[in-house]
Amino acid sequence: MNSPAEIPFKNVILLDRLSGTAVYLQIAHQMINAIQRGVLVSGVKLPGTRPLAEMLGVHRKTVVAAYNELDAQGWIEILPNSGTFVAKRIQVGDLVTLPFDTKNLVSYPKQAGYSFERSMLLDRPVSLSKVELEFTDGLPDVRLAPMERLAKAYSSVLKRKNNRKYLSYSHVEGNIYFRGKLADYLNNTRGLHIGSNNIITTRGIQMGIYLASMLLIKKGDHVVVGNLSYYVANMIFQQAGAQIASVPVDDQGISVEAVRKLCETTRIRMLYITPHHHYPTTVTLSAERRVELLNLSIQYRFIILEDDHDYDFHYNSSPVLPLASADGAGMVVYVGSFCKAMAPGLRAGYIVAPENLILELGKLRRIIDRQGDLMMEQALGELLDEGEIQRHIKKAQKVYHHRRDLFGELLENHLSNFLTFKTPPGGLAIWTEWRKDINLMRISKACLKQNLHLPQTLLFQTENLSAMRLGFGSMDENELEESIHVLKNVLEKNV
Incomplete structure (x- = not known):
């Protein structure tokens, strides 16, 4: 001893x-x-x-x-x-x-003392940087968000004597008041015909895609996506056991004819689309193709998972209504969020679907996120009721419209020798196609040395494609000009 x-x-x-x-x-x-x-x-x-x-x-x-x-x-x-x-x-x-x-x-052990399955599917090339300038894939400028008004609304909810119902456990699919106001908002802005029972709240679009995939996809099911498509969604589908099939995307959006031919030979379980501004190329799915896809979904009984990540930002004309607005057969699962309209950190999203599916999604969500943030949802519901969010989106849309035009001018005036692009009708990013002889990864590393971050997730370079998705929304005018100046200097030195 x-x-x-x-x-x-x-x-x-x-x-x-x-x-x-x-x-x-x-x-x-x-x-x-x-x-x-x-x-x-x-x-x-x-x-x-x-x-x-x-x-x-x-x-x-x-x-x-x-x-x-x-x-x-x-x-x-x-x-x-x-x-x-x-x-x-x-x-x-x-x-x-x-x-x-x-x-x-x-110190805590660096490695587990037991074995576990590791997933290469979920590896995500995230590169963080502390430099001042950064292109994103289309994030909003959080400096524009009405944080003071939201803080007041949230504080007010906290101080009320009846706030106990927001602080206790709940067995519903999100704050009932918020879901009602959200249903009104979506009906008014997206032409939907829904009630609160058609909505379940989420922590953003990715959670919505995950919940829908875990419930609706079985191992071996075929999921159709555009070529190219949102890489996070693809990861989720594969994690659910799906086999992914890609179809071409052109200036009118995803190819309906390619989807039809695929349906003739393969049993399709789900079609994933970002129709308002296709990710990553920003093209808008034409109204004609929307109707054709809905008819195909009814004919071949496949689910349409509609990701409407930046519906609120459309500059040239009125936005094309989502497929969910014309869905009379219950084939569309519609996911959206306020992460682009307000700020990504708020994580306020939703799924719109037939009531029986919402009830089942609620069971699944409760085992990973029992009820969401009822307090924040109450505050957001009140801002919707007061029209504060609608006013913010209207003001932000003008700012982003100006930034899109300025960014397009900067690209045309300073980088036209290196890339081509089409000005998108909406959204917070521009799809740029580059000369094949330019190594985008090398350009990204050189830009980082000059205080500009070009994340790997923005770069699309293969044997047949050389492109970048450059978000302009998170930068003000001076930052956009400085970023283009850095990019031009790097290109002139390295190409």
Whole structure:
């Protein structure tokens, strides 16, 4: 049995005077750690409070407090006239011969001690950077979001006497008030004909795609996407066990004829589309093709998963209504969010579908996110009722329209020797096609050295394609001009 003198407590207990954790708790936690790892074995006698205080350079009362904490948790036994001992009932198995390795005592294991399945499907090429300028794939400018008004609404909800219903567990598919106001909003802006029972709230579009995929797709099902398509959605479909088939996309959107030919030979379970502004090429699905796709879905009984990620931003004319607005057969599952309209960090999304599917989606969502943020949804519902969100979108649309035009001018005036593009009718990004002799990854790395981040997810370069999806919405006029200036300098030096 180890004696107190044999245990190097100065190595077992390392105190951090700058830590926010009280010193007595640091001592207690590290002694618990040593007991769990077998360094301090069951029944070993611990030093008295004075000797340990001297060893650690702390006040005796600090050690007393630490011992009291250990005693309260059952790790030690304080026996009158005998001393303090590690509790005899503590058993740590056979692994009690670990060396006195300080790193083992104060750090968490880097690797799991058990095997588990790893998914290459979910690997996402995310590259983070702290530089000031960054092109996104079409994110909004959070500086435009009505945060002050939202903060007031949220604070008001918090202060109300009846807020208990928002702070307790719920068994519904999101805040009922918000779903009602959201249904009115979607009916007015998207030509839908829905009620609150046709909506389930989510933490954004990705969660909506995930829930729909987990419920509606079985292993081996065929899912059709455009070529190119949203890579996150593709990952979700594959994780659900789907086989993905891609069909061409042209200036009128996804090819209906290609979908029809595929249906003639293959049983299709789902078609995923971003019809308002196709991701990543930004083209709008024509009204004629929308009707044809709906008819095909009825004929061949496949689900249309309609991702309407930036419906609110259309500049040249009135937006084309979503397929869900003309769905009379219950074939469309419509997903959207306020992440583009407000700010990505708010994570306020929704799924619109027939009521029986919403009820089943609710069962699935409750096991990963029981009810969503009822408090935030209440605040957003009130902003919808007051017209605040609608006014914000109208103001933001004017700003983004101006930025789109400016960005197009900058691309044409400074980079026309390197790329071509078509001005999109809406959205927050421009699809640019580049000369085949330009290495986009090399350009991205060179831009980073000059304070401009071009994430890998924006680059599309294969043997037959060289393109970038460049978001303009998150930058103001000066930032757009500076970014193009950096990009031009890099291209002139590297091409």
